[in-house]
Amino acid sequence: MTAVDLGLRLHLALAAAGVLVALAAAPERRARWAGSLAATAAAAGLVTGLAAMAGTEGRLTLSTALPLAPLTLAPDRLGGLFMAIAGGVGLLAALFGIGYAHGPSSSATSWAAFVAFLPSVQLVPAAADVVSFLLVWEAMAITSTVLLLADHEHRPQVLSATRWYAVMTHLGFLALLAGFAVLVAESGGTTLDELARAVESHRQQGGRYHGALALLTIGFAAKAGLVPLHVWLPRAHPEAPSHVSAVMSGAMAGTGIYGLVLIAVRLMPEPPQWWALALVALGIASALYGILQASVATDVKRLLGYSTTENSGLMAIALGLAVLLRADGETGPADVALVACLMLAVSHAAFKTTLFLGAGSVVHATGERDLDRLGGLLPRMPWTATAFALGGLGAAALPVTAGFVSEWVLLQAIIHGARGEGRVVAVVMPLALAAVALTAGLALLTMVKAVGVAFLARGRSEAVATAREAPAPMVTAMLAGAGVLVLLGVAAGPLAVAVAGTVDARGILATSTAGLHLAAVDAGLEPVRLTGGVLVLTALVAGPAILLERRRPRRRTTLPWGCGGVRTSPRMEYTATSYAEPLVRVFGDALRPTRDVAVTRTDRAWFVVREVRFHQQLEDVVEQALYRPLQAVLNRTAELARGVQNGSIHRYLTYSLAALIAVLAAVSR
Amino acid sequence: MIAWLSAVAAVTVQLVVMVAAAPLVVGLARQSRAWVEGRAGAGVLQPWRDLRKLLLKEPVQAEGTRLQVAAPVVLLATSLMVCAQVPLVGTVSLPGLPGDLFVVVSVLLVGTVALAVLGLDSGTAFGGMGSSRHMTIAALVEPTVLVAVFAVSIPAGSSALSQIMNERLAAPSTIASPASLMAVVALGIAVLAETGRLPVDNPATHLELTMVHEAMVLESSGRDLAWVELGSWLRLAALVGLVGNLLVPWGQATTASPGALLVGILTLLAKLALSAVVLGAAEVFLAKVRLFRVPELLAGSFALAFLAVTTSYLVT
Amino acid sequence: MPATTYAQLVGTAAGVLLLSAVLVVWRRSLIAAVRLLALQGVALAVLVAVMALHAGEGALLLVAVLVLVLKAVVLPGAVRRAMQLAAGEREEAPLLNPTAALLACVALAGLAYVVSAPLVEIGDDPALRVVPVGVSLVLIGLLTIASRRRAMSQLIGFVMMDNGIATVALLTAGGVPLVVELGVSLDVLLVVLILAVLTTRMRSVFGDTDLDELRELREE
DSSP states (O other), X not given: OOHHHHHHHHHHHHHHHHHHHHHHSOHHHHHHHHHHHHHHHHHHHHHHHHHHHTTOOOOEEEOOSSSSOOEEEOOOHHHHHHHHHHHHHHXXXXXXXXXXXXXXXXXXXHHHHHHHHHHHHHHGGGBOBHHHHHHHHHHHHHHHHHHHGGGXXXXXXXXXXXXXXXXXXHHHHHHHHHHHHHHHHHHSOOBHHHHHHHHHHTTTOTHHHHHHHHXXXXXXXXHHTOTTSOTTHHHHHHHSOHHHHHHIIIIIHHHHHHHHHHIIIIISSSOOHHHHHHHHHHHHHHHHHHHHHHHHOOBHHHHHHXXXXXXXXXXXXHHHHHHHHHHTXXXXXXXXXXXHHHHHHHHHHHHHHHHHHHHHHHHHHHSOOBXXXXXXXXXXXXXXXXXXXXXXXXXXXXXXXXXXXXXXXXXXXXXXXXXXXXXXXXXXXXXXXXXXXXXXXXXXXXXXXXXXXXXXXXXXXXXXXXXXXXOHHHHHHHHXXXXXXXXXXXXXXXXXXXXHHHTTOOSEEEOTTSOEEETTXXXXXXXXXXXXXXXXXXXXXXXXXXXXXXXXXXXXXSSOOTTTTXXXXXXXXXXXXXXXXXXXXXXXXXXXXXXXXXXXXXXXXXXXXXXXXXXXXXXXXXXXXXXXXXXXXHHHHHHHHXXXXXXXXXXXXXXXXXXXXXXXXXXXX | OHHHHHHHHHHHHHHHHHHHHHHHHHHHHHXXXXXXXXXXXXXXXXXXXXXXXXXXXXXXXXXXXXSTTHHHHHHHHHHHHHHHHSOSSBSOOOTTOOOBHHHHHHHHHHHHHHHHHHHHHTOSHHHHHHHHHHHHHXXXXXXXXXXXXXXXXXXXXXXXHHHHHHHHHHOGGGTSSHHHHHHHXXXXXXXXXXXXXXXXXXXXXXXXXXXXXXXXXXXXXXXXXXXXXXXXXHHHHHHHHHHHHHHOOTTOBSSOOHHHHHHHHHHHHHHHHHHHHHHHHHHHTOOXXXXXXXXXXXXXXXXXXXXXXXXXXXXX | OOHHHHHHHHHHHHHHHHHHHHHHHHOOBXXXXXXXXXXXXXXXXXXXXXXXXXXXXXXXXXXHHHHIIIIIIIHHHHHHHHHHHTOSXXXXXXXXXXXXXXXXXXXXXXXXXXXXXXXXXXXXXGXXXXXXXXXXHHHHHHHHHHHOOBHHHHHHHHHHHHHHHHHXXXXXHTSOOHHHHHHHHHHHHHHHHHHHHHHHHHHHHHSSOBGGGGGGGSOO
């Protein structure tokens, strides 16, 4: 029995125990017990994933009473990577949940759903056949829907968010089901290996293969939150409890990316060029649209939700470029791009988990998600602020975090990929580079805004004044996430090598100082030495600064100078809305804000203004342009269909009779 | 070990030269502007006098601000790191730490963020305003910078700065190619935007509503302000020096020998002085564009950078 | 002429052609646009002259001189004259703002590079590699015509398109027959003159040269 064999069984057993405990335990002990069991199960999954990543084989076969092949869980190396990602995210989220879950999100149902949600996210990449893949996928959808509904009694927008989420998830599921059905019909088997073999031999037979490819891509893109299938994301993430949002964003969106990588490397290797170009286009649209919406969002969790779309977009760009480059014969840069995609997935999981947990901690302390009403939290919640700021550095791809390293690898793939003869590649590369660069720039602004407005300056509302640092489990989870983020950024080489092993990418090496050497494109990065250099230089500056601090202590005043020493009230500070105002203007055509300025004048004279009210609303443009018309059509159709039922029992019986006659007629033929 | 020591020595020399020269670059730019405008000017050494004055002053810090001490130090440290990584005096880089252009840009961005955070931390309307504008410009500059870096890195086949410089020294014809010229012009515009010079930001402005850089540092005083100013000047000098070296790579030390370093220092000072005079004199004839016309300027420089990439495919 | 120098000169001329087109889109001032047009003419003439010297064809050199006279002097001169009649205008409110227009230029240049692959591959002359520049000029010229309001701007776009067509023709056919090239250029000159007259008329009728005003001429 290998480690993976054992791990899979242990993981499932612990999760099952966790569900039972969540349902049975007394309310005051529920969080601690169920949370601990969930964390342990996630840790077991993490270890199993790491073992599978290292190449250990193992399987768990479940026979069913259904006339199907037995369900098989057998993670390969790629699956192991995503299992490990989900395990890590789950571990931190469960730990955080122990301290965080309160009110409706700590009910027996919620905890049971959460404990069941974690293994479903982790086992999607472990599934070795189509049936178990789809079963686990659906389990993931259902449990997360239940979790989302936790607080539906208090906040009406939860219901609408859940509706969007459920519909989009299930449309995605249908697409996957159809796509896999085509492949299964072609191959006659249900395991992923059989499917891959059938695809290999049927490659030339066009139509169905391309159809299945398109359907699967739609299904996975919806889960990853790519534009235009992202609409559920900015609604669901803010409404879910924060530790659930962390798993949904860090790990569940990752399963969508896992699906896309699965297509490209295992299920249908060497996909056609249209697929790669479509993926790059989807990626560019998602990255730019996602980060643009994030940069103007004021709800911190909505901001993070859109940032998930952005990061999924970056991963899609990397994957699409990898496929394009491989088709062009540029295997070196292609491998680098593929590794970039996976590293982005790892780093995104790390920083997004940290950020969502940090946001959760802020919500826990203040009850506010609106950045415009936050501020000045740094002295009150120093640990949350530290973790959130580190997460922000990661999301902005700044050194020394995993986000920086993975983006650097992507940039290297792009600039070395454009040397081939392919003209399409030659044009796509600079466009992709420009999109990645603009995304990175806007991500920087977004994160400065989120961190700066929430934690610096002075509080903008009463809620902030009473904020307290979160309890120990929450702080531990946040700091652990931030620590992993920095650690992976410093140990760039080992991370890249481990990730490269899962997709057999060649020419990715680690140096003796944990640096990264891309032999395939001859480029190197040394985060340890870079950090060392910066630290030495910081010491050089800090030394004199401290010396001067001793000699001439600073004077504290109560007033910021503010060009005239006015005692500015917090309401005069820049808010998140005002921070993003220049961007709203620059990208006005893409964001289409609705603005409303109402000027109230005094009675005495029309030119004396008493009050100016400014209201700005930013809606999701894609949703407005694409989904509203669709919804209208659906509503009209539904109106028509209503006529079919009027509540009369006789009519329903008549329907049954008609159905019976139809079946008999069909059978007798 | 000898190689390691000499490389460290070369980088140290470069750092010392840059710290000494950066205030002079700013002083010379201001002075040449004064000459063109027919004023006497404050003298080339004025920035150094300002620094000394600021360091001796007692800083005043407003209640509720937290990062007025740390952010300037971070800014200065990143500026120094940029100076250590960019080939200025010579193409000798620290062993195992090649001056990769993407890394340099990221380190610069850390400084940008430190400054923006400083502005937000002050909690005044002006600080937030400056910070918001600063980040907007930084975000929009990013595509130009990276695509121009891409264009510049194509002939060398690497984004490592020392390799790019060596390639340019070895094949001077690539410098005058249209692709390279367009890329350097695009990079130049990006540098002007990133370092807050005209026509994007007016470094000499006294009108708060048009400020970008100055608005963020309104709350800084004493040595905090000294670090911020020195850090910003170092950024300007390093980037101007980089653009100068891309255009005229000759004179850079390719080995760490004292003679080569001396030649490198002298040519660098000459290039910096010339750039400073040109910058100062040119600013007389430029007006600051409206903030909402800045995207137009940046889109133009982006188009240049992009065309640099495509034309580099045309001529090989 | 050594092959590398030849390639470099061709590349430089092509770079100037492309750059001048982008600058026309960037600048609002029409006077500057006319100057850039003249620069474009010079670059085109240089391109032809370089090809002539490389191939050692005297006839092509003659074409170069003609191109120089027509495209660097006569056409911009005519446009400028038309503009003087219209009294120094600026393109105030183009239908596409300059930022978007510049990004569109970038996209068009990329598109031109991809679609002109078959033209590039007809031979191994380094000059053929710059065919995409000619195609870009045509596309950018068309973009200018479509996105600007002033009649003068459209004239400029039109001349740019003609420059692009001439570039592609010269590069691929190794010099169009002299007569054809002359004929085309004279046609363009004619168009410029007609438009110049039209502009003056428009100005005297509407007091403006915004082409949107022409809608009023439509019968209801």
